[in-house]
Structures are given as C-alpha cells and as structure tokens.
Amino acid sequence: MDVTSPAVPAAFPRSRNFALFFTGRAVAKLGDAMLPLALSAGLIQRGHGPGAIGAALASLTVFLAGFVVFGGVFCDRFNTRVLMIGSDLVRVGTQALMSVLFLTGNVVLWQVCAIGAVNGICAGLFQPGVASTIPRVAADVQGANGLIRTAESLAMLLGPALAGALVGGFSPGVVFAAHAATYALSALCLALLRLPAPAGRAAERSSYRADLVEGWREFRARTWMWSVILIWMVYVVTVSGPLVPLTASEIIPDDGPGVYGLVNSALGGGTALGGLLALRFRPVRQLRAGSLALAACCLFPAAVGLGLPPAAMMTAAFVWGVGGGVWSVMWATSVQTQVPGEILNRIHAYEVAGSLAMMPVGQALAGPAAHLLGGRTVLVAGGVIMVGVSTALLSVPAIRDLRAVTAPAPASSRGGPRESPDRVRGADA
Template structure:
C-alpha cells in the first residue's frame, strides 16, 4: 500500500486516472461538507460589509467597526487551541453543528438589533466575541474531517479552496446588494441563514468512525484537559517541519501579509479610487481560484517545497503597488499572488492532514491556526507607523523583498523542503496515512 501511494505521487496523479481521482474525492458525504464550507464562507465574507454599513449608519466610526471585528478575532485566536483539545476528545461533527447553531442565534440577534434600529456597540462586540468562541470550537474539526471523507486529501482540499475562493469573490457583492435593496439587518439575516444551511449539511453528514484507540481521551477534569494541551504541544514540537513553517510564518505575517493588506488598500484607493481597489481585490480572488484548480491537478512528491516555490508569486502583490505601477499591472500582480498563496495553502493543509496522526490532528491544527494568525495583528498595527516613517511605497517594496526571503527560508530548511507526501489509504480510514519509510524519517 505504501509503495503504491508513493509511486502515484511520483507519477503526478493517483492510479486509475481522473475518474478514480474524482471518486477518491467526491461522495455524498464530502459533497455535504463541501456545501457547508462554501456556504459558510460566503456568509463570512458578507459580514465586514454588513458591520461597516450598519455601524456607520448608526453614527459609529471606523474605529467601532475595527473594534467589533477585533472582538471576533481575539476570541478566535485566544481560544482555538482549547477548541483543538475539545475536538480530539469529543465528536467533531457535533461540535461543529453546535458552533453553527450558536452563530445562527447570534447573527439572528444581530439582525434583530439592526432591524429595530437600537444598535449599541458593546452588544455588537459581545455578539462578535461569541462568534469568535464558536469559530474556535468549529475550526479544529475541519482538519480531521477532510481525510475521513476523501482518500484523495489534496484533491479534497483543492476543491474546498476553489469553493471558498469563489465565495470570497461573491460575498461582498451579495452583501452590497442586500444593503442597497434591504438594510444591514438583511445581511445579518442572510449570514445567519448560511450557518443554518451549514448546520443542516453537517447534520446530514455521516462521518466514518475513527479507528479504535485513535480518540485521545485522557480522562476528565482540568488536569486531564491540561495534559491533552501539553501532549498536543509536544506532538507539535516533535515535527520539525511543522514548527519551522509556523516560525517562518510569524515573520511572514509581521513583515509581509500584515502590512500588505491595509497599505495596499490605502495606496490604491488614494491613487486610483475605490473602483480600482475593487478590481485589484477581485483579481486577487480570481487568482486564488486558479491556485486551487492547479492544486487539484498537480501532485508534487515534495509538497511543501512546491508550495514554497509557488508562494514566491505573492511578492508581486505588494511590489507592484509599492512600485507605483498601473492598475492592470497591479491586478496582474494580485492574481499571481492569489494563485501562489492558494496553491501553498492546499499543499500545507494536505501535509498537515496526512502527516499527523488522527488522535492529535485537531490539536495540532489548532496550534497551527493560532501560530499562523498570532502575528497578523502585529503586522497590521506596525503598518501605519512604518508607512509614516518610511513611506507606504517603501514598506510595500520591503514586504515584496521579505516575501522572497521567507520563501527562501522555507526552502533552506531540510525538514520542510524534503518532506515527502503520503496518501490516505481510503475514504473512511480516519486519515490514517500510508507512510513510506522515507517520509517517516522526515518528521523529526
């Protein structure tokens, strides 16, 4: 089994051709999970438009919008590690359904507040915090669900990435139409509906059982909970390729992604107007769709090496804006950046889901998410002072150069560039990988 999987990776496609590959991904249960993720992502991309339009209409400023968004982000980043422990101890499907139902209730409450016209900032922030807590419970289970539903884990991740990218393109436009023809309350109501649909899809989902002994339950009480946290951390540190990528990613968030998002928006809007920024942002989204489609077809043996090479393309986004190029050139740079980032994302997610044992996968995914997001607010906070001191164009050019340095750093780490792909043995195998002896040696 291991030899067959490795040979398939070397030849660039799973044995049995495209039909076999499709069967390895698509099933009734994966289709339900796919629909749940796509619809939920559509709703999530509508939320910033609803918050901005709703709070501004009720006399609040941009700071209030940022505070409401920060409440969600802080709760999610601070609690996702604990959500990983819960996901490894209990039914991930039930936890995800519960989290969706909580968010259905909170967004319905937000819709009622905006429809009534009695909007108080602390109430919106409290709702956002509750959403962040629910997201922290939901997200860790995503990692272990994919390999339980599809034997072609990379194909499944690629399909989900394409759907989420398409939803990201459509979400703001749909929200804008709802605000224009209805009200911000209508957007919140639509957002609540997306969680209802997601919960229904997950309720209809039939997850195959985990193998005996793969559920990590070390007892009850706070002591056992702490033991699970510690075990997850030890498993995280035991994989050099894993913690090395997260360490490099912290630098990436501070020096590249963090400053790029706000400074690109500011520079493009000031120099070319909001329509130009919309075009650039749409190009970025279209690029992520292309990257997901490429990840569906390309099967590199060393996935993280291929992903790091693709990630070089992200430098085109901040560099084209920092260099003061025209709108078409900036849109092209954004498309290349989106494709590279999306391809890397699929390679990374698939590596984590196939290289990590099922009994600790949710916790390790939670550490991955927390580590990846922890430094983003730092980079965003430093963007303004850095732009004031050096100029926004220079900061963006530096971000482009740092993007090259980050990719080089990933490729210089032997445990990262040498990690060999593994394949899940079959759908319903709980993500148990068919691991070659070579790939085992790359874990440490």
C-alpha cells in the same frame, strides 16, 4: 458519538458526505468573503479609519487564536460534528445582531469588537474539526483539499463583488444578514453528515491537561510543522495582518467599494485557479512546491502600495491568489496525511493557533504603522518581505525535503513508543 458506518471513506466525487461537507464549506466561505468589505465599508462610512478596521478584525482573530487549542482538545474528546454545528448556530445569532446594528445605524466600535470576539470563540471551536473531517469524507485527501479550496476561492471571487453591490445598493447590514444565513446552511449540511468512526479514538480518556501536553509534544516533534509556523508568524505581522485594513483604506476612499470588491474577487479567482492546479499537480515534496508558489504573492501588496491602476491591482491580486491557493492545498494535505488521526485535531489546533497568534498584532499595528510610515510604504515593504518568507521556507531542510504520503497517517497506540515523526516521514530535521 458520531454516527458510524463505513470504515473507509468513499472517494470524494461519489460521496454524499463529501458533497454535503463541500457545500457547507463553500457557502460559509461565501459569507466570510463578504465580511471584510462590509465591515470595512460600514466603519469607513461612519468616520472610522484603518485603526478601527484593524481592531474589529483583530477582535475575532485574537479569540480564535486563543480558543482554538482548547477546541482541538474538545474535538478529540467529544462529538466533533456537534461542536461544529453549535458554533455555526451561535454565529447565526451574532451576525443577525450585527445586521441590526448596521441597519439601524446604531454602530458602536466596542460592540462590533465584542461580537467579533464571540465569533472568534466559535471559530476556535469549529476549525480544529475541519482537518479531521476531510479524511473521513474523502479517500483522496489532496484532491478533496483541492476541490474545497477551489470552491472556497470561487466564494471569495463572488463574495466581495456581491458585498460591494449590496453595500452600494442597500447597506452593510444586509450583508451581515446574508452572512448569518450562510452559517445556518453550513449547520444544516453538517447535521446531515453520516461520518465513519474516527480512527484511533482511545477508549480511556486522560485529563484535559494531559491531552494538551500530548498535542504540544506531537506538534513540537515535527520540525517541518513548527518551522513553518515560526516563519508564518513573521508573515502575519508584516504582510497578512495589515493587508486588509491598509488595502481597504487605500482603495475604498479613492476608487470606491465596488473597485475594492473587484480586487478581492480577482484574488478569489486566482485562489480558485491555484486550487485547480493543485488538483492536477502532485509533487513529491509538497511544501517545497508550495513555498515556491508563495513567492508570487509579493505582487499584490506592492501594487496597492505603488498606487497602480485598478486593473494592475486586480492582476496582482489574481497572482497572489494562485500562489496562496497552491500553498494552502499543499500545506493542508501535508498536515492531514502526515499526522495520525487520533491527534490530528489537537495538532491542527496548535498549527492554527500558531498561524494566527500574531495576526491581531499585525491588524492592530496597521493603523499606527500607516500613520508613522504611510500606508503605501508599509504595503510595498510587505511585498518585499513576502519574497523573504518564501526564501525562508525553502531554506529549512525539514520543510523543503518533506516527502508526500498518499494516505492519512496511520493511528498509533496511545502511550506506546514513537519514532521521530520527522524521521518517519522522511524529512531532514
């Protein structure tokens, strides 16, 4: 069991637990931010194109999406922190192996994809615990999300630039070695946590199947949540999925990995600003504000697709980051405060699975779409679709009218009568 101490988490600026969790997330994100550039540059150096990059990225995403639902059940039934630490330690080994492959030049695409699949399984076991851990280490959930998002964004700012320097000066293998080290530090920070007992944990356990069914029922009962996920599926197929393979294949051959790193760093800087804005901006209707912010994200894919100069692409990436940063804080806070803690891991798992389910499709289709239509055409179309995504979110009453709550949702008794979650939280379903 997790170590029990205070029943109420300390306010995040003074909390040792929050400082440890914050450090672990920031360091791990720094490694994750280095990965796409190292993987893209390493495969391009060996003659591969956007199809191979998309396949390598999709191998991680498809297993993450496939295993995250089971990870949510495991987190609700077992020790969340131990599962997260174990996932980090396995990824220390996989990224060390990836480093050896690239340092020795013995890079085979199927091996890269297999390692990505293992990483995806680990991420699927790790990710559900993030949502339930934040309310246990911070009293101000939106403030905590804003700080974590800002730190992660600063890591995104530094990560690509650092990866570009390491790839240019040494080898992609050095980046993978550094990535392994970030997972080791993340595991150490999690091991040092002393968490309060999870609220609403039932004494008697039902079956795995019953837990999965209950999680799905609770997810389906929240119109605002499943509506966002359905719209997000369109977004990941048409915009997010093809973005990394196509921007890498457009920018790196023409401008080099250094410029690609700077563009991604600008995106990270914008996301950091978005997180900081979300610290101060406390809208009554969080998802409405986040949906409006997403409209600005249309500029980045359009700028790359139009072949604009690096400075213009960096500016567009920065604006994308601001909009995405605001949205991510508003969304994460809504999920963590609107959902009772006893089912939060499972609902978050369904949310992550739904968000990522179509990502491998978008990544895998990047190469064929670029071959058929041209990579730049696909990117410009993605910019137009991004405006449609923002409009679609705002068109759903359950999303735009969901009212913010100031604390995590109270636990409800298992098996007892429930009101409609949408009605309880004031959304128009």
